[in-house]
Amino acid sequence: MKRASEYLSLTGPFCEQIDGYQVRDNQLALCDAIDNAIEAGNVLAAEAGTGIGKTFAYLVPALLSGKKVIISTGTRHLQDQLFHTDLPRVTKALSVQSSSALLKGRSNYLCLHRLKLAPHLGFINRETRSILTEVDEWSKSTKSGDISELSSVAEDSYVWPMVTSTADNCLGSECDSWEKCFIVNARKAAQAADVVVINHHLLLADMTLKNEGFVELLPEAEAFIIDEAHQLYDVAARFFGDTVSSRQLISLARDTVAEQVNDASDMVELRDYAEELEKAARDFRISLGESGLRDAWLKIQKKPSVKQALDELETALKDLITILEQAAERSRGLEQCCERAQIIMARLKLFQKEYSTDDATQSVLWYETYTKSFMLHVTPIDVASIFQAHTNNFSNSWLFTSATLQVNKQFSHFANNIGLENFESGVWDSPFDYEKQSLLYLPENLPQPSDPDYTKQLMQSAIPVLTASQGRAFVLFTSYYAMYKARDYLKQMLPYELLVQGDLPKHQLLETFRQTKNAILLGTSSFWEGVDVRGESLSCVIIDKLPFASPGDPVMQARIDAIKQQGGQPFMEFQVPQAVITLKQGVGRLIRDVKDTGVVMIGDPRLKQKAYGRIFLNSLPAMPVTSDVKDVEQFFNPVQSADDANSGIAETV
Incomplete structure (x- = not known):
């Protein structure tokens, strides 16, 4: 049986089929190391110098292994390049029958339920309605629901959050659009595929089962390839924590109004309490001070204006929960708004507790302000133990690769950050002189x-x-x-x-x-x-x-x-x-x-x-x-x- 690297060698198909392809000795060596790790089910940390061709070096053994492989990248741009460019070229060169799927975060997919609700939101202006009409027309022809397809609407358009879902506001299997849901279909395709290209956020979401209601991918995988692995620590630190933001609160308030129009038109008090919550969120933002702040919550938690504004925000949220509990039986949408409000309340109460510097051993509470918004964060201090606990659940092959894993010729910093133990490591230098x-x-x-x-x-x-x-x-x-x-x-x-x-x-x-x-x-x-x-x-x-x-x-x-x-x-x-x-x-x-x-x-x-x-x-x-x-x-x-x-x-x- 051929070694994986032979396909990348002078006598392999890549030299014949791919224009500009150059054989690199270190790429061949890296390819074989990855092949061995996948075959043996080992953990490998591989620093691959710029220009070595690490993508081909891991795609070849991944496709030849016959195993279900999950490849996680740091950004959507890298995901798209890997799936739309690199994977097809390697699959063709190897002449293998291997299926692949691209899976992005839920904010990248149109939500048909939220698209239906959007016109009922009271703050819609003429320009927004025009964009929503364009999105609605596109929704009738798209097969993937990937919002990047609609290039005429800016990637950062304020309309996208209105028509995409979050883990908090998704109705799950009880949504009336479940059968046509783009996210559900994308995950089903991913479950059936041999190679799945995801990103670090999705990897961690599956790892912690934060996508409950959807098919999890990790239990089915036999090998994990983590590209741009140097980013994993920072992403994990953000992901393993919790956040309360003005966007969450205002989105909850406006979704409540939209659901009330549809399913509880007689309960006008729902609108009143939702508007009170939105006002309280804006007032709380004002209490935090100027834009651009990023500081420990401990420093301002006892400030009278902040404490009063937080109390009023909690009261407004509590009042909305009370009325939502009465309305929840009217529709799944209202029931889900109630569940979201309760989750936000649980997070918000963390910022009402009295903390001292001695308490800050497990997590740090902090806040940041923007021109019109705020975010309150709970971030774990020790990411390694959390990540290690989750990865230990999967006795599969793990490959961590990047051009920047070592510090002073050692992997210890990277390994300590994510709790990596009992792993092989290697450095494959750049071909550049x-x-x-x-x-x-x-x-x-x-x-x-x-x-x-x-x-x-x-x-x-x-x-x-x-x-x-x-x-x-x-x-x-x-x-x-x-x-x-x-x-x-x-x-x-x-x-x-x-x-x-x-x-x-x-x-x-x-x-x-x-x-x-x-x-x-x-x-x-x-x-x-x-x-x-x-x-x-x-x-x-x-x-x-x-x-x-x-x-x-x-x-x-x-x-x-x-x-x-x-x-x-x-x-x-x-x-x-x-x-x-x-x-x-x-x-x-x-x-x-x-x-x-x-x-x-x-x-x-x-x-x-x-x-x-x-x-x-x-x-x-x-x-x-x-x-x-x-x-x-x-x-x-x-x-x-x-x-x-x-x-x-x-x-x-």
Whole structure:
């Protein structure tokens, strides 16, 4: 029997059938390691360098195994690419009879019941009615119900939440549209398929049985492949917690009104109590203060205005529950609104309890505010034990893969975060020649990042780099404040077009960058990973500082406190490793192809001045390092004088 890697070799079908396919030794080795893990039912953590072709390396053994395999990715974009592009190519090349299914989160599918309710919502204006009419027409022809099909309606349109469901408001098998439900049909297709492409949210939903009423996928699976596994910890932390949001409350109020119009027109008090709840939610938002806050609940729970507004919100919700209990027998929709209200009430009561700092050992309560909305969160501090408890229920093969799993050449940080034990691990390096294709520039004489003048001085150091690269750069920041400050400085100093995060939707900003010669794109966290720009359009990546999470962040602070209580060192055990993973992702934006070349500039002087700086450098690709800007100029302009030729490059990471 052929080894899986033979299909990817020079004599295999991929060389014959796929244009541009190149055999990579490390891809073949990774493919065999994954094949062995799936066959033996083992757990494997695999760091696969950028450009190695890890998708083909796991799809080939997955399809050849004959087992039911679930592949989980970090984003919908990766899901679509995997399902619509990569899977068909591999299936065809292997000539296997294997069925596959794509399954997204419920918010990606049209809900026929909510579409029917939407016109009865009292706040509908003419524009909204027009969009709803368009959605209704599309609903009659779509087979999947995937809202991405209707490209004429913006992805972030306010209409989509009106016509898609949540775990809270889904009626389940008692819905009159159950037989035609797009989510139900998608899950049935997934249950029947050999290979199912999902995302991390759905993986965790199935794992914790939060999709009750639907067919669960995990008990049927024989192998799990977790791509972009470095994201799993953060997703799990959010998912294993609970949330109360203004959107949940207002949606409950408006759904109650819509159900009342349909099934309890004589109970006008339902509308009155629903409107009171919506008002109380808005008043509570006002009590929390300005927009953009993200802080521990403990800090404001005793504030009189907040306590009063929370009491009034709880009273309004309690009153609505009382009347809903009387109306519940009128319809399944009203009964479900009552159940939703009771669930929200249980969560809300967590924020009414008296807490002290000594209580914050299991979970952290925190809040965040937006212009017109709020979210209250309960987030577990220890994700590892929860994730481990669930994965232990499935004695299957697990593959965790990403380009950024290791910190300082070790997997311990990743394994500890998700409770991984008794696993195999391996590193399959990128085929890129970083010593020839790239250069790492660490400028000298910059102040500490805490210096008020830091961003300006950093940009002054960046000017000759951006001039040498002729724009064609990403400048990545750890805060919006620094990004805007840099924008104001750079637009006066450089002739190149500046594209700034927030000016356009992300996909439009990237497309403009690709099509605009010599552009410079300024971005924050969402541009540090998951962005692929190949060729000369991107020849320089500048990173403003080491991407440590803010110690003032309530979740980070709770984790720091928990590690201290256990006698650990949170900075070295958690904060540094988390920042290393993020930095590796940011640096990884530059070289995306064997033909790419470019310079990475990291301005933070702590890389050279602090002992932990070596951990960051040891975790990066083996790039030549310099602190002389002349080396940068020489990199972009190889034609040099004899004097320039003697400057040399000091070392390699």
